[in-house]
Amino acid sequence: MVEEVMPLVLIRENGTIADILKTNEKGFGKSIERGEIWHLFPETGRLLPLHEGGASFLSLQRKRKWFEAVVADSYTALDAKLGSDTQQEQREMTAPSNASEGQASGIIGELEFLIAERKRSMPEGSYTTHLFSKGNEKIRKKMGEEAVELLLARKREDIIYEASDLMYHLLVLLADEGIAFSDLEKELARRHVPTEA
Numbered sequence: 001m002v003e004e005v006m007p008l009v010l011i012r013e014n015g016t017i018a019d020i021l022k023t024n025e026k027g028f029g030k031s032i033e034r035g036e037i038w039h040l041f042p043e044t045g046r047l048l049p050l051h052e053g054g055a056s057f058l059s060l061q062r063k064r065k066w067f068e069a070v071v072a073d074s075y076t077a078l079d080a081k082l083g084s085d086t087q088q089e090q091r092e093m094t095a096p097s098n099a100s101e102g103q104a105s106g107i108i109g110e111l112e113f114l115i116a117e118r119k120r121s122m123p124e125g126s127y128t129t130h131l132f133s134k135g136n137e138k139i140r141k142k143m144g145e146e147a148v149e150l151l152l153a154r155k156r157e158d159i160i161y162e163a164s165d166l167m168y169h170l171l172v173l174l175a176d177e178g179i180a181f182s183d184l185e186k187e188l189a190r191r192h193v194p195t196e197a
């Protein structure tokens with residue numbers, strides 16, 4: 001079921017509107033659970049924390065047709081903080097310089113390329129950007145979580161789903177460590193003993 005997207009109005013304690021974002025029920029629940037504002041990027045369909053590093057709220061309520069978060073008077077909207085030039089730079093999408101070196105083929109190659117691009121330009125609204133900005137320990141932790149989810153999966157479709165999640169997070173970890181997927185291919189090829197025809 002597609003969740004309804006609703007406005008998330010950020011109001012300062014002094015009553016002025018600080019920002020108007022978007023979220024849904026899942027984002028509302030996640031914000032409460034984590035104690036920081038999570039909002040939806042409609043362009044990517046991803047729920048992500050507002051301001052990497054966390055933006056806390058004083059209260060968060062569901063209204064009839066929107067959500068309302070009360071924030072500190074000192075709250076400054078992200079757009080104002082960044083300045084348009086910096087934002088433009090963050091959003092620019094150009095290929096990473098070493099993209100063609102030993103690139104894996106197919107979807108793995110495409111994903112590897114996209115992840116390298118995310119690491120370089122860190123565009124807003126991207127889950128991959130979120131992982132890189134949190135750092136290596138967070139990426140490793142996510143790998144662990146995804147591995148456990150795969151261990152627990154029993155049904156064929158769940159195994160496929162969880163293994164794909166794990167694969168994506170592995171590619172992010174490799175990118176963070178500066179390791180190409182082709183390095184794994186080389187290692188696997190080195191171990192491989194071809195069977196006699």
Ligand SMILES: N=c1c2ncn([C@@H]3O[C@H](COP(=O)(O)OP(=O)(O)OP(=O)(O)O)[C@@H](O)[C@H]3O)c2ncn1[C@@H]1O[C@H](COP(=O)(O)O)[C@@H](O)[C@H]1O
Pocket residue numbers: 044046111114118125126127128129142164165168
């Ligand atoms: N394959 C994936 C992929 N698999 C899983 N995920 C994300 O992994 C997250 C795992 O969900 P969890 O609930 O465990 O994590 P969370 O609670 O949302 O976040 P955390 O605070 O735990 O980090 C979800 O947000 C998924 O959307 C992925 N996100 C991205 N990709 C690929 O990466 C590409 C780039 O994505 P963006 O960087 O978001 O544009 C996409 O086009 C996809 O091809």
